[in-house]
Amino acid sequence: MTATHHHEHAIRQLLESLVGALRAKDLDAVREIYAPDVVSFDVEPPLQHVGIDAKLRNWVRVFDTFATVDYELRDLALTVDDHVAFGHAFGRLGGTLADGTPVPGTWVRGTFGLRRDDDRWLVAHDQVSVPVDVRTGAAATDLEP
Template identity: 90%
Template sequence: MATTHPHEPAIRELLGSLVGALRAKDLDAVREIYAPDVVSFDVEPPLQHVGIEAKLANWVKVFDTFATVDYELRDLALTVDEHVAFGRAFGRLRGTLADGTAVPGTWVRGTFGLRRDGERWLVAHDQVSVPVDVRTGAAATDLEP
Protein backbone atom coordinates (compact mmCIF):
# COMPACT_ATOMS: atom_id res chain seq x y z
CA MET A 1 0.00 0.00 0.00
CA ALA A 2 1.36 3.42 -0.98
CA THR A 3 2.11 5.87 1.78
CA THR A 4 0.63 9.34 1.77
CA HIS A 5 2.98 12.31 2.03
CA PRO A 6 2.28 14.37 5.17
CA HIS A 7 1.35 17.42 3.03
CA GLU A 8 -1.12 15.55 0.83
CA PRO A 9 -4.16 16.13 3.10
CA ALA A 10 -3.55 19.91 3.04
CA ILE A 11 -3.37 19.90 -0.76
CA ARG A 12 -6.54 17.83 -1.05
CA GLU A 13 -8.23 20.27 1.32
CA LEU A 14 -7.03 23.24 -0.76
CA LEU A 15 -8.41 21.77 -3.99
CA GLY A 16 -11.62 20.87 -2.18
CA SER A 17 -11.82 24.52 -1.09
CA LEU A 18 -11.47 25.52 -4.73
CA VAL A 19 -14.46 23.35 -5.63
CA GLY A 20 -16.46 24.91 -2.78
CA ALA A 21 -15.46 28.45 -3.75
CA LEU A 22 -16.52 27.85 -7.35
CA ARG A 23 -19.87 26.42 -6.31
CA ALA A 24 -20.39 29.45 -4.06
CA LYS A 25 -19.24 31.82 -6.83
CA ASP A 26 -16.88 33.31 -4.22
CA LEU A 27 -14.17 35.12 -6.16
CA ASP A 28 -12.32 36.21 -2.99
CA ALA A 29 -12.06 32.60 -1.84
CA VAL A 30 -10.84 31.54 -5.30
CA ARG A 31 -8.16 34.26 -5.12
CA GLU A 32 -6.78 32.76 -1.88
CA ILE A 33 -6.11 29.41 -3.57
CA TYR A 34 -3.89 30.69 -6.39
CA ALA A 35 -0.39 32.16 -6.30
CA PRO A 36 -0.28 35.83 -7.34
CA ASP A 37 1.96 34.87 -10.29
CA VAL A 38 -0.12 31.87 -11.38
CA VAL A 39 0.18 30.79 -15.00
CA SER A 40 -2.95 29.13 -16.33
CA PHE A 41 -3.37 27.20 -19.56
CA ASP A 42 -7.15 27.39 -19.57
CA VAL A 43 -9.58 26.24 -22.26
CA GLU A 44 -10.30 29.82 -23.37
CA PRO A 45 -7.89 31.87 -25.50
CA PRO A 46 -5.21 33.09 -25.25
CA LEU A 47 -2.76 30.21 -24.88
CA GLN A 48 -1.83 31.34 -21.38
CA HIS A 49 -3.28 33.55 -18.68
CA VAL A 50 -0.55 35.07 -16.53
CA GLY A 51 -1.17 36.39 -13.03
CA ILE A 52 -4.01 36.13 -10.58
CA GLU A 53 -6.11 38.86 -12.21
CA ALA A 54 -6.06 37.03 -15.56
CA LYS A 55 -7.01 33.77 -13.84
CA LEU A 56 -9.84 35.41 -11.92
CA ALA A 57 -11.15 37.08 -15.09
CA ASN A 58 -11.89 33.60 -16.45
CA TRP A 59 -13.89 32.73 -13.35
CA VAL A 60 -15.75 36.06 -13.51
CA LYS A 61 -16.94 35.05 -17.00
CA VAL A 62 -18.20 31.75 -15.61
CA PHE A 63 -19.91 33.40 -12.64
CA ASP A 64 -21.56 35.95 -14.96
CA THR A 65 -22.75 33.20 -17.33
CA PHE A 66 -24.22 30.85 -14.75
CA ALA A 67 -26.94 31.58 -12.18
CA THR A 68 -25.79 28.45 -10.33
CA VAL A 69 -22.43 26.77 -10.65
CA ASP A 70 -21.54 23.19 -9.91
CA TYR A 71 -17.97 21.99 -10.22
CA GLU A 72 -16.81 18.44 -9.77
CA LEU A 73 -13.26 17.15 -9.42
CA ARG A 74 -12.84 13.40 -9.86
CA ASP A 75 -9.98 10.91 -9.56
CA LEU A 76 -7.46 13.36 -8.10
CA ALA A 77 -3.95 11.87 -8.00
CA LEU A 78 -1.12 13.76 -6.30
CA THR A 79 2.66 13.64 -6.23
CA VAL A 80 4.00 15.65 -3.30
CA ASP A 81 7.29 16.64 -1.73
CA GLU A 82 8.19 19.29 0.84
CA HIS A 83 7.99 22.31 -1.47
CA VAL A 84 6.20 21.43 -4.72
CA ALA A 85 3.44 19.10 -5.80
CA PHE A 86 1.47 18.27 -8.87
CA GLY A 87 -1.93 16.76 -9.30
CA ARG A 88 -4.08 15.48 -12.09
CA ALA A 89 -7.81 14.96 -12.19
CA PHE A 90 -10.92 15.16 -14.28
CA GLY A 91 -13.12 18.21 -13.82
CA ARG A 92 -16.59 19.18 -14.93
CA LEU A 93 -18.20 22.60 -14.77
CA ARG A 94 -21.96 22.55 -15.05
CA GLY A 95 -24.83 24.63 -13.83
CA THR A 96 -27.92 26.61 -14.65
CA LEU A 97 -28.01 29.73 -16.81
CA ALA A 98 -29.97 32.81 -15.78
CA ASP A 99 -32.85 31.77 -18.07
CA GLY A 100 -33.13 28.41 -16.27
CA THR A 101 -31.37 26.34 -18.93
CA ALA A 102 -29.41 23.48 -17.38
CA VAL A 103 -25.93 23.05 -18.83
CA PRO A 104 -24.66 19.49 -18.25
CA GLY A 105 -21.00 20.41 -18.73
CA THR A 106 -18.08 18.63 -20.35
CA TRP A 107 -15.44 16.55 -18.64
CA VAL A 108 -11.97 18.02 -19.02
CA ARG A 109 -8.50 16.97 -17.97
CA GLY A 110 -6.94 19.13 -15.30
CA THR A 111 -3.39 19.40 -14.05
CA PHE A 112 -2.33 21.44 -11.03
CA GLY A 113 1.18 22.59 -10.14
CA LEU A 114 1.41 23.68 -6.52
CA ARG A 115 4.09 25.23 -4.38
CA ARG A 116 4.42 25.66 -0.68
CA ASP A 117 4.47 29.22 0.62
CA GLY A 118 5.43 28.97 4.27
CA GLU A 119 2.84 26.68 5.82
CA ARG A 120 0.26 26.98 3.05
CA TRP A 121 0.00 25.58 -0.44
CA LEU A 122 -0.97 27.60 -3.52
CA VAL A 123 -1.82 26.65 -7.09
CA ALA A 124 1.01 28.14 -9.16
CA HIS A 125 0.00 26.57 -12.47
CA ASP A 126 -3.04 24.85 -13.87
CA GLN A 127 -3.92 23.44 -17.22
CA VAL A 128 -7.30 22.38 -18.56
CA SER A 129 -7.62 20.45 -21.79
CA VAL A 130 -9.99 18.38 -23.86
CA PRO A 131 -8.96 15.58 -26.19
CA VAL A 132 -8.92 16.52 -29.87
CA ASP A 133 -9.50 14.43 -32.98
CA VAL A 134 -6.26 15.20 -34.83
CA ARG A 135 -7.84 14.51 -38.22
CA THR A 136 -10.63 17.06 -37.85
CA GLY A 137 -9.41 19.38 -35.11
CA ALA A 138 -12.73 18.85 -33.31
CA ALA A 139 -12.78 18.61 -29.54
CA ALA A 140 -13.99 15.29 -28.14
CA THR A 141 -16.43 16.64 -25.58
CA ASP A 142 -18.54 13.52 -25.10
CA LEU A 143 -15.99 11.51 -23.09
CA GLU A 144 -16.48 10.59 -19.42
CA PRO A 145 -14.01 9.31 -16.83
Protein backbone atom coordinates (compact mmCIF):
# COMPACT_ATOMS: atom_id res chain seq x y z
CA MET A 1 0.00 0.00 0.00
CA THR A 2 1.42 3.40 -0.98
CA ALA A 3 1.64 6.20 1.56
CA THR A 4 -1.19 8.05 -0.20
CA HIS A 5 -3.44 5.00 -0.07
CA HIS A 6 -2.52 4.47 3.58
CA HIS A 7 -3.44 8.07 4.42
CA GLU A 8 -6.69 7.88 2.44
CA HIS A 9 -7.64 4.67 4.25
CA ALA A 10 -6.90 6.31 7.63
CA ILE A 11 -9.05 9.34 6.74
CA ARG A 12 -11.93 7.17 5.58
CA GLN A 13 -11.74 5.28 8.88
CA LEU A 14 -11.66 8.58 10.79
CA LEU A 15 -14.80 9.83 9.05
CA GLU A 16 -16.52 6.46 9.54
CA SER A 17 -15.70 6.75 13.24
CA LEU A 18 -17.29 10.22 13.21
CA VAL A 19 -20.49 8.70 11.80
CA GLY A 20 -20.40 6.02 14.52
CA ALA A 21 -19.76 8.58 17.26
CA LEU A 22 -22.68 10.71 16.08
CA ARG A 23 -25.02 7.73 15.98
CA ALA A 24 -23.89 6.78 19.50
CA LYS A 25 -24.24 10.40 20.67
CA ASP A 26 -20.68 10.07 22.02
CA LEU A 27 -19.42 13.62 22.42
CA ASP A 28 -15.99 12.50 23.69
CA ALA A 29 -15.47 10.37 20.57
CA VAL A 30 -16.56 13.28 18.37
CA ARG A 31 -14.01 15.52 20.13
CA GLU A 32 -11.19 13.13 19.20
CA ILE A 33 -11.87 13.58 15.47
CA TYR A 34 -11.48 17.35 15.33
CA ALA A 35 -8.41 19.54 15.74
CA PRO A 36 -8.56 21.74 18.85
CA ASP A 37 -8.49 24.83 16.61
CA VAL A 38 -11.09 23.58 14.12
CA VAL A 39 -12.97 26.20 12.13
CA SER A 40 -16.45 25.05 11.15
CA PHE A 41 -18.88 26.67 8.74
CA ASP A 42 -21.97 24.78 9.82
CA VAL A 43 -25.60 25.29 8.82
CA GLU A 44 -26.48 26.91 12.16
CA PRO A 45 -25.55 30.50 12.99
CA PRO A 46 -23.14 32.14 13.43
CA LEU A 47 -21.23 32.15 10.14
CA GLN A 48 -18.30 30.34 11.73
CA HIS A 49 -17.63 28.26 14.82
CA VAL A 50 -14.02 28.53 15.95
CA GLY A 51 -12.43 25.93 18.21
CA ILE A 52 -13.45 22.49 19.36
CA ASP A 53 -15.79 23.72 22.10
CA ALA A 54 -17.79 25.80 19.61
CA LYS A 55 -17.98 22.84 17.23
CA LEU A 56 -19.13 20.50 19.97
CA ARG A 57 -21.88 22.90 21.10
CA ASN A 58 -23.59 22.25 17.74
CA TRP A 59 -23.51 18.50 18.36
CA VAL A 60 -24.77 18.95 21.94
CA ARG A 61 -27.83 20.72 20.51
CA VAL A 62 -28.36 17.83 18.08
CA PHE A 63 -27.96 15.23 20.82
CA ASP A 64 -30.42 17.12 23.05
CA THR A 65 -32.95 17.39 20.21
CA PHE A 66 -32.83 13.78 19.06
CA ALA A 67 -33.58 10.69 21.15
CA THR A 68 -31.79 8.66 18.47
CA VAL A 69 -29.41 10.00 15.86
CA ASP A 70 -28.82 8.62 12.42
CA TYR A 71 -26.09 10.08 10.26
CA GLU A 72 -25.11 9.05 6.78
CA LEU A 73 -22.08 10.11 4.77
CA ARG A 74 -22.23 9.30 1.07
CA ASP A 75 -20.06 9.65 -2.04
CA LEU A 76 -16.94 10.69 -0.15
CA ALA A 77 -14.14 11.84 -2.46
CA LEU A 78 -10.69 12.62 -1.06
CA THR A 79 -7.50 14.29 -2.22
CA VAL A 80 -4.61 13.40 0.06
CA ASP A 81 -0.92 14.04 0.50
CA ASP A 82 1.40 13.34 3.44
CA HIS A 83 0.28 16.30 5.57
CA VAL A 84 -3.05 17.70 4.40
CA ALA A 85 -6.17 16.40 2.73
CA PHE A 86 -9.52 17.65 1.63
CA GLY A 87 -12.70 15.85 0.81
CA HIS A 88 -16.30 16.35 -0.05
CA ALA A 89 -19.41 14.25 0.43
CA PHE A 90 -23.12 14.36 1.00
CA GLY A 91 -24.38 14.03 4.56
CA ARG A 92 -27.77 13.46 6.09
CA LEU A 93 -28.70 13.87 9.73
CA GLY A 94 -31.94 12.28 10.87
CA GLY A 95 -33.31 10.11 13.63
CA THR A 96 -36.09 10.29 16.17
CA LEU A 97 -36.82 13.48 18.05
CA ALA A 98 -37.11 13.48 21.83
CA ASP A 99 -40.92 13.51 21.46
CA GLY A 100 -40.83 10.36 19.29
CA THR A 101 -41.26 12.06 15.92
CA PRO A 102 -39.20 10.39 13.19
CA VAL A 103 -37.09 12.76 11.07
CA PRO A 104 -35.74 11.36 7.79
CA GLY A 105 -33.26 14.20 7.42
CA THR A 106 -32.16 16.51 4.64
CA TRP A 107 -29.18 15.96 2.37
CA VAL A 108 -26.47 18.58 2.74
CA ARG A 109 -23.12 19.12 1.08
CA GLY A 110 -20.08 18.66 3.28
CA THR A 111 -16.46 19.62 2.77
CA PHE A 112 -13.63 18.52 5.06
CA GLY A 113 -10.13 19.92 5.43
CA LEU A 114 -7.82 17.61 7.35
CA ARG A 115 -4.26 17.79 8.59
CA ARG A 116 -1.92 15.19 9.96
CA ASP A 117 -0.56 15.95 13.43
CA ASP A 118 2.21 13.44 14.15
CA ASP A 119 0.71 10.25 12.72
CA ARG A 120 -2.92 11.16 13.37
CA TRP A 121 -5.38 12.78 10.98
CA LEU A 122 -7.77 15.42 12.38
CA VAL A 123 -10.55 17.49 10.84
CA ALA A 124 -9.24 21.07 10.90
CA HIS A 125 -12.08 22.59 8.90
CA ASP A 126 -15.52 21.56 7.80
CA GLN A 127 -18.28 23.26 5.93
CA VAL A 128 -21.88 22.19 5.56
CA SER A 129 -24.14 23.86 3.03
CA VAL A 130 -27.66 23.61 1.69
CA PRO A 131 -28.40 24.66 -1.90
CA VAL A 132 -30.46 27.86 -2.13
CA ASP A 133 -32.94 29.03 -4.74
CA VAL A 134 -31.40 32.42 -5.55
CA ARG A 135 -34.72 33.89 -6.69
CA THR A 136 -36.54 33.19 -3.40
CA GLY A 137 -33.70 32.75 -0.92
CA ALA A 138 -35.33 29.50 0.20
CA ALA A 139 -33.24 26.46 1.00
CA ALA A 140 -33.63 23.59 -1.45
CA THR A 141 -34.07 20.80 1.08
CA ASP A 142 -35.75 18.25 -1.19
CA LEU A 143 -32.68 17.36 -3.27
CA GLU A 144 -31.05 13.93 -3.15
CA PRO A 145 -27.65 12.72 -4.35
